[in-house]
Amino acid sequence: xxxxxxxxxxxxxxxxxxxxxxxxxxxxxxxxxxxxxxxxxxxxxxxxxxxxxxxxxxxxxxxxxxxxxxxxxxxxxxxxxxxxxxxxxxxxxxxxxxxxxxxxxxxxxxxxxxxxxxxxxxxxxxxxxxxxxxxxxxxxxxxxxxxxxxxxxxxxxxxxxxxxxxxxxxxxxxxxxxxxxxxxxxxxxxxxxxxxxxxxxxxxxxxxxxxxxxxxxxxxxxxxxxxxxxxxxxxxxxxxxxxxxxxxxxxxxxxxxxxxxxxxxxxxxxxxxxxxxxxxxxxxxxxxxxxxxxxxxxxxxxxxxxxxxxxxxxxxxxxxxxxxxxxxxxxxxxxxxxxxxxxxxxxxxxxxxxxxxxxxxxxxxxxxxxxxxxxxxxxxxxxxxxxxxxxxxxxxxxxxxxxxxxxxxxxxxxxxxxxxxxxxxxxxxxxxxxxxxxxxxxxxxxxxxxxxxxxxxxxxxxxxxxxxxxxxxxxxxxxxxxxxxxxxxxxxxxxxxxxxxxxxxxxxxxxxxxxxxxxxxxxxxxxxxxxxxxxxxxxxxxxxxxxxxxxxxxxxxxxxxxxxxxxxxxxxxxxxxxxxxxxxxxxxxxxxxxxxxxxxxxxxxxxxx
Ligand code: F6R
Numbered sequence: 001x002x003x004x005x006x007x008x009x010x011x012x013x014x015x016x017x018x019x020x021x022x023x024x025x026x027x028x029x030x031x032x033x034x035x036x037x038x039x040x041x042x043x044x045x046x047x048x049x050x051x052x053x054x055x056x057x058x059x060x061x062x063x064x065x066x067x068x069x070x071x072x073x074x075x076x077x078x079x080x081x082x083x084x085x086x087x088x089x090x091x092x093x094x095x096x097x098x099x100x101x102x103x104x105x106x107x108x109x110x111x112x113x114x115x116x117x118x119x120x121x122x123x124x125x126x127x128x129x130x131x132x133x134x135x136x137x138x139x140x141x142x143x144x145x146x147x148x149x150x151x152x153x154x155x156x157x158x159x160x161x162x163x164x165x166x167x168x169x170x171x172x173x174x175x176x177x178x179x180x181x182x183x184x185x186x187x188x189x190x191x192x193x194x195x196x197x198x199x200x201x202x203x204x205x206x207x208x209x210x211x212x213x214x215x216x217x218x219x220x221x222x223x224x225x226x227x228x229x230x231x232x233x234x235x236x237x238x239x240x241x242x243x244x245x246x247x248x249x250x251x252x253x254x255x256x257x258x259x260x261x262x263x264x265x266x267x268x269x270x271x272x273x274x275x276x277x278x279x280x281x282x283x284x285x286x287x288x289x290x291x292x293x294x295x296x297x298x299x300x301x302x303x304x305x306x307x308x309x310x311x312x313x314x315x316x317x318x319x320x321x322x323x324x325x326x327x328x329x330x331x332x333x334x335x336x337x338x339x340x341x342x343x344x345x346x347x348x349x350x351x352x353x354x355x356x357x358x359x360x361x362x363x364x365x366x367x368x369x370x371x372x373x374x375x376x377x378x379x380x381x382x383x384x385x386x387x388x389x390x391x392x393x394x395x396x397x398x399x400x401x402x403x404x405x406x407x408x409x410x411x412x413x414x415x416x417x418x419x420x421x422x423x424x425x426x427x428x429x430x431x432x433x434x435x436x437x438x439x440x441x442x443x444x445x446x447x448x449x450x451x452x453x454x455x456x457x458x459x460x461x462x463x464x465x466x467x468x469x470x471x472x473x474x475x476x477x478x479x480x481x482x483x484x485x486x487x488x489x490x491x492x493x494x495x496x497x498x499x500x501x502x503x504x505x506x507x508x509x510x511x512x513x514x515x516x517x518x519x520x521x522x523x524x525x526x527x528x529x530x531x532x533x534x535x536x537x538x539x540x541x542x543x544x545x546x547x548x549x550x551x552x553x554x555x556x557x558x559x560x561x562x563x564x565x566x567x568x569x570x571x572x573x574x575x576x577x578x579x580x581x582x583x584x585x586x587x588x589x590x591x592x593x594x595x596x597x598x599x600x601x602x603x604x605x606x607x608x609x
Contacts, residue, residue, distance in 0.1 A: 009187010028075030031086035036066035079122030100156035205232035253397035261442030293340025310411025348403035350378025436569035483581035
């Protein structure tokens, strides 16, 4: 949520910052800006809109050369999208960009207003700049000023800072929001996200909470709480520049849907030993799984839906009670923990504020925590007692697809590991379950991808509608929730998911002639019951698309259109149904001309509560 990039070195910073901002746009895209050091001092160019608008302004304002600059792409929190509210913000001799929220900004603003400081914008960031400037005026030392100023702030922040009288230097600090330093051939970088750095370098250092960084053209230095300066420890990321490019696909979302088979294999194979589930490489022994008596899964949005599917699999396979909770609610209605409760948090980005708050709450309650995370070394991954990475690679589209898919596959593996460790399934059953996820699921996804044309045809009807219903029972109800969210967020069509048997208790009154109902029916044992619900809505005029097993009895008789799924195993059918609903949402949004990778009002990685 919001993106930061900074550079200082011997090359021209402007194209680097604009390139980095275009990569970062998925983190926020309502306004964008640059502050660059020129011969005449630090010049700021910013505007409402996207990177294209900024590039026009840069040309108009003749800002094309600089060796030291910071940039920002914004997702509005305090104050709507506007030129004035866009970052960077200046106060006196300080210019900064900010990710996060300064929670006590009102008190700080009132304090500064009493001292006759005036403000141009409605943002908490401008207040932070003014607090820093006041501290800098008092000491003339960037390090002391950053410490003094941030000590007055509550909330979360990642700052990239330029001081007027420290040419060639970029300063940074973070607390609660991610920030990464990087070393290139011609200088040093700062970014909120590794993907923004991939066009330039793969050598990075993750800034620790409270650590202050000073970058110059020739050196990166860090200062921890003890006030001693040291050098960063550089690592090489396994991500490649291609992993953050569309590689011939029209949208990142489509590319990421196509990457799912490979992403599952990458996520699942490190957890297989001699064909059996094993999390030893993650530092989790089978003795650990034996102690688990109850699981609370906590996450947001699609990750909560992954938890719903995973929870159902855990209960069925491992016979462990497992419920999925919305992270932003978890603290207010904490579920009762019993002996042997494990809290599993799920997050693609590893930075979602609500999930992080829930994780911290669980830890403070003394509960063991395990994080299923995609982005490595992120705050959630670091703070959890145990971490299991999903290895989906960078996910750029705002709507998650491969992130969700790998979360479900890892939950399957956890269910298999617990069931096997506790002797609830035999070696043979465990091997078969693991094989079905590692082999059948990727194959089934590939088979569904081959049906893209057919799904595109079906989307033509959906694209003209304002309301769509998804129904399913059991696992399919959980999948329906994810399906409805996908359609809503990228196509802006109102979509609701209902337990198939629940519709008749009220919502069926909304069914009219031609109302689209997508019925998901992958569970053999529940087919007949779901089919009855399909008949109920169809006899009231609904246009039904049935997504069901290819061995279902006469599905064409029950529905207007049918999508048949491979049936090699439960995992094959489930992941195929996921791919079908993802593609339907994608194609529908494409037909409606929506901005698929950057849906309105949204941003990737929601770092505010
Ligand atoms: C929907 C979507 C969101 C995220 C949610 C949690 O397509 O992407 O609902 O799933 O914001 O994000 P993470 O997994 O990064 O914690």
